[in-house]
Amino acid sequence: MSRALTPSILTPQDLEPNWIWEGRLPAWGHMSVDFERRIDHDRLRRYRLSRAREALKASNCGTLLLFDVNNIRYVSATKIGEWERDKMCRFCLLTGDDAPYVWDFGSAAYHHKKFSDWLVPDHCRAGVVGMRGTIPPSFGLMKRYAEEIAGLIRDAGMIDMPVGVDYAETAMFHALQEAGLKVVDGQQIMLSAREIKNVDEIQLLTQAASMVDGVYHMIYEELKPGVRENDIVALSNKMLYEMGSDDVEAINAISGERCNPHPHNFTDRLFRPGDQAFFDILQSYQGYRTCYYRTFNIGTSTAPQQDAYKKARDWIDASIDLIRPGVTTDVVAQAWPKAEEFGFPDELSAFGLQFGHGLGLALHERPIISRAVSLENPMEIKTGMVFALETYCPATDGFSAARIEEEVVVTDKGCEVISLFPAQDLPIANRY
Secondary structure (H helix, E strand, O other): OOOOOOOOOOOOOHHHOOOOOOOOOOEEEEEEOOOOOOHHHHHHHHHHHHHHHHHOOOOOOOEEEEEOOOHHHHHHHHOOOOOOOOOOOEEEEOOOOOOOEEOOOOHHHHHHHHOOOOOOOOEEEEEEOOOOOOOOOOOHHHHHHHHHHHHHHHHOOOOOOOOEEEEOHHHHHHHHHOOOOOEEEOHHHHHHHHHOOOHHHHHHHHHHHHHHHHHHHHHHHHHHOOOOOHHHHHHHHHHHHOOEEEEEEEEEEEEEEEEOOOOOOOOEEEOOOOOEEEEEEEEEEEEOOEEEEEEEEEEOOOOOOOOHHHHHHHHHHHHHHHOOOOOOOOHHHHHOOOOOOOOOOOOOOOOOEEEEOOOOOOOOEEEOOOOOOOOOOOOOOOOOOOOEEEEEEEOOOOEEEEEEEEEEEEEOOOOOOOOOOOOOOOOEEHHH
């Protein structure tokens, strides 16, 4: 029987991230074995719950009520499939030092009670509220569960303290307030908890990145005239799921005249000789995400395409060189060009093109690095953060563009890049 996530079991040692900054970060095999120390899931679960509790204690809230599936997984280590992501059909309560409660979709509650032995069985409950409004508030489920939640908070002695909610349906906010709860923003509390990764989270993120390394080698071999953007999307999905991905969130595939401006989607466009093409692979392994761009040319390249790639590479290298504990995000953002310097009227119009963002159970965590945000609202970069850095440079031919993204782990002295498909020079697939 595993150690349950109860107040008497969690100890100060569970907050230790257990980093080992020696040599290259490992990307272990994905199976459990007896001859190597790989992912310790019990340690991972205890660390995440301990981080959430510490963040809650540091806030003015006594309780966190969570509908965001990433937060539910972080606190309770439960997940019932990617189909749940936009349904708003599950919720989780963390009150003071009490063990988390999870209200689950129908029979999933019984499954977790039976098989998730780190949870308190009586805290695994069936429940649903609105499912994005398809169950109308007039049916009474929101009122029922709001009152149940308020009763649990009252029993825990936290009824006079604010309740941090990450997000919920508007009618559920009203139901919570009508049940006597003071609702405030809880997402910032959870993002604070999630920003520092322990050794297991870093290993999972590295394993996820290693999967994308392999997909890019496949893409390099497949890029040729007669193949479409959506063919690459299909092949990438197949390969990732075969390797053990639990969610291929998106494959961006953009080529030729679609490169500039960046449309952030794929089509059925055929690749043509001389095209510049870039891709982004967003997928997760055991919940931990990748965001990993690469640019290729097909058969040949031109001087403007090579020049755009070199500028994008120079910008990303300059930002990587700055990453170390104690540096603030405004310093990194200043390494990138102003929006006007690459064809945009202002920073919000160029948002996401010269960009950094945390990676974890969500695609966008802390820190966010952008000239639009960071210059006036800098954050400190800390050991144990994992984030992606991405740059974009349009070519002078008016339609090509280069896009590069690297994932980095902040170590005790600097950072290590974990996205390893070669990208120092522009790769030419199927060179003529």
